[in-house]
Amino acid sequence: MKVSRRDLLKRACLLVPAGAVVLSRRLLGAGDKAPKKKYSLKGHKYTFIVDTRKCIGCGACVRACKLENEVPKGFFRTWVERYTIGKDSKVTVDSPDGALHGFQELESVPLTEVAKAFFVPKLCNHCSDPPCVPVCPVGATYQSPDGVVLTDPNYCIGCAYCIQACPYGVRFKNPDTRTADKCTWCYHRITRGLLPACVEACPTGARQFGDVADPDSPTAKVLHSERVDVLRKELGTDPKVCYIGLDTEVR
Amino acid sequence: MGEMLFGFVFPNERVYWEIVIVIYPFMVFATTGSFFVSTLYRLFGKESLKPVANLALLASLAFAAFAGLPHLFHLGHPEGAFRIMFTPSTTSAMSTFGYIYGFYLGLVLLEVWFVFRPQIVEFAKAAAGAKRTFYSILALGVKDITEASSLIDRRIIKFLAFLGVPTACILSGYVGFLFGSLEAMPLWSSPLIPVTFLLSAVVCGVGLIEVLYFVVMKAKGRRMDARCVRSMSVYLWSFLVLSGVLQLLNLLHSTYGSRPDWRFAFQTLNNEFPFMLTGLQLIAGLVVPFVLLSALLLLRMKDGLRHALTVISSVLVLAHVFAFLWNLIIGGQLASRTLRGAVNFHPEFFGKEGILISAIILLCPLIFLFVLTKILPPFKDKAEAAG
Missing domain, CATH: 1.20.120 (Four Helix Bundle (Hemerythrin (Met), subunit A))
Known part of the structure; x- marks a missing residue:
């Protein structure tokens, strides 16, 4: 079969890019598509680690969460707080619009008067003993077998009892769905082997997420090497969000 | 809903339970308290309260009938309210309340029927036309008001009043438990x-x-x-x-x-x-x-x-x-x-959980009570009304 130079170039133009696509998918994985392995609900011990020393208050996590989960305006599944402690020990806390657009310089406390300042990202603690779960009258709020606290928006009747029961103020009544809403650790992502959107978006690695059931996971290593604390330990809710460098002023 | 008053609040914090949720326990108090007044005469024999005993029982029914209404206005999905009863979460204080409330409402309804049965039968016998039919339906086909049947009625009424006291106590106390059990507040x-x-x-x-x-x-x-x-x-x-x-x-x-x-x-x-x-x-x-x-x-x-x-x-x-x-x-x-x-x-005036709706909800049992007193007059005659 005689192949003209023109035909050869034509076939090459078609085959080379197609081959490149196939090869790149093989080598780099399928991007954001789900891994083929079926997700098992058992055997997980998810933990979220917030390193307050690394957070720069850029708000990328808040924006990513808003986009990923279509969080309505004025409400937050995650937010960042800024603590400014003056030399006179006066504590100023703010979180303008949940830090959706980051932070401006604080005008009320002159920079020269600041003893220390830091940012604290907040999200649902996915407590092991969650106060929001037993109060739900219809069982719409539940703890999944892999330990994540979720709310079924199709079953929730919007009584707000769970919102009142949460001591961390992370729940809200979604004005669009008229049901209780909160952070799910991006359950739709983690069950596909992906990271929560906020973790993915954090430019400094202040947010880390992983399964500490695997002792070799990076999260387990951090958990076992760093001194961590949880919010409002005295309540006995046993939060699964651990903080590195947590200050006593943070509630 | 509200905004920040002062200082720093978590960005999701609002007043989520508004005026209708204030009305809700108020109506529960009204029904159980009225029932208590009625019981003082019927169970504990306080003759001095006889003039208001029937009125108190009807008021108890009127407020009980509407006690769940404020909650419906508050819910984001009122159409799912019956899930509380049909697919309850056994750990939830709120779902248990549904059963206590349901039992109490049935009990009050039953007591009203037994207390007013002689009147209902009398009206059914004396009236004519639509009124007769209406009272015959209310009598549920039982028109026996002989001394023997009245004696049984009195015993049943006493038993219902006896059962009603702990039920009313549990109901009103339980509303308190709904709030009291929330450690976060x-x-x-x-x-x-x-x-x-x-x-x-x-x-x-x-x-x-x-x-x-x-x-x-x-x-x-x-x-x-x-x-x-x-x-x-x-x-x-x-x-x-x-x-x-x-x-x-x-x-x-x-x-x-x-x-x-x-x-x-x-x-x-x-x-x-x-x-x-x-x-x-x-x-x-x-x-x-x-x-x-x-x-x-x-x-x-x-x-x-x-x-x-x-x-x-x-x-x-x-x-x-x-x-x-x-x-x-x-x-x-x-x-x-x-x-x-x-x-x-800042309470809204026209909102779903606002002042106007709350006022209307509060008026509902009073209007219903007015209708009830027309159907089942709590005062038989001038002599009894005056004691």
């Missing part, structure tokens, strides 16, 4: 709250029946029974004292308990609602009626003045109960969990 989280609710319910019921008795008698152009009014003022004084003392004990206990979140929440409430807390709940609603009722018990005075003061005290006591619920429910949500700020609350 410092002003609510107290083991004394259910008992406070129970006593407030009795106070509310006695006050309400006193006011209703006054209104009905005025409308009918009859005089109130002096013995009945005096007896009710004694009950009102007694339970007001118990309720007030318990509220003060709760306050003292929490103040000395030195919980920083409680102190902050109470301070916020005091700063934001000084009129509702000190003016209405404490002075106008508790101290003034206490003084007036004490004067009624200790001093000799003419019946007209006695009745007027009892009614004024009753109105003030109702205001006290409303203020107590307002301060607890709305006021309890003002302080932020951050303990560094508070949310604001």
Whole structure:
């Protein structure tokens, strides 16, 4: 079969890019598509680690969460707080619009008067003993077998009892769905082997997420090497969000 | 919904339970308290309360019938309300409330039917046309009002009243438990709250029946029974004292308990609602009626003045109960969990959970009671009405 130079170039133009696509998918994985392995609900011990020393208050996590989960305006599944402690020990806390657009310089406390300042990202603690779960009258709020606290928006009747029961103020009544809403650790992502959107978006690695059931996971290593604390330990809710460098002023 | 009042609050914090949720326990108090008044005559044989016993029972039914309505207006998905009953979560205080409320409503309905059965049968026999059919349906086909059947009726009524007392107590106390069990809310989280609710319910019921008795008698152009009014003022004084003392004990206990979140929440409430807390709940609603009722018990005075003061005290006591619920429910949500700020609350007028809807919801049982008194007159004749 005689192949003209023109035909050869034509076939090459078609085959080379197609081959490149196939090869790149093989080598780099399928991007954001789900891994083929079926997700098992058992055997997980998810933990979220917030390193307050690394957070720069850029708000990328808040924006990513808003986009990923279509969080309505004025409400937050995650937010960042800024603590400014003056030399006179006066504590100023703010979180303008949940830090959706980051932070401006604080005008009320002159920079020269600041003893220390830091940012604290907040999200649902996915407590092991969650106060929001037993109060739900219809069982719409539940703890999944892999330990994540979720709310079924199709079953929730919007009584707000769970919102009142949460001591961390992370729940809200979604004005669009008229049901209780909160952070799910991006359950739709983690069950596909992906990271929560906020973790993915954090430019400094202040947010880390992983399964500490695997002792070799990076999260387990951090958990076992760093001194961590949880919010409002005295309540006995046993939060699964651990903080590195947590200050006593943070509630 | 509200916005930040001062300081720093978590960005999702709002007043999520608004006026309709204040109305909700108020209506539960009204029904259980009225039932208590009716029971004092039917079970405990307090003859002095006979003139208001039937009215109290009908009021109890009227308020019970609408006690769930405020909750429906509050729900984001009221169409799913029956999930609380059909697919309940056994760990939830709210789902258990549905069953207690359902049982209580059935019990009151049954007692009303047995108490008014002789009248229903009499109307069914005496009336003609549509009225006869209507009362025949109400009689459920049972037209036997012989002495033997009346005796059985009386025994059943006594048994229902006997069963109704703990049920009404559980219902009103349980509403308190709905709030008291929430540890995250410092002003609510107290083991004394259910008992406070129970006593407030009795106070509310006695006050309400006193006011209703006054209104009905005025409308009918009859005089109130002096013995009945005096007896009710004694009950009102007694339970007001118990309720007030318990509220003060709760306050003292929490103040000395030195919980920083409680102190902050109470301070916020005091700063934001000084009129509702000190003016209405404490002075106008508790101290003034206490003084007036004490004067009624200790001093000799003419019946007209006695009745007027009892009614004024009753109105003030109702205001006290409303203020107590307002301060607890709305006021309890003002302080932020951050303990560094508070949310604001401006009640909407036309909103789904606003002032207008709340007023309409409160009017519903009164309209229903008016209709009920037309169908089942609580006062047989002039002689009985006057005692």
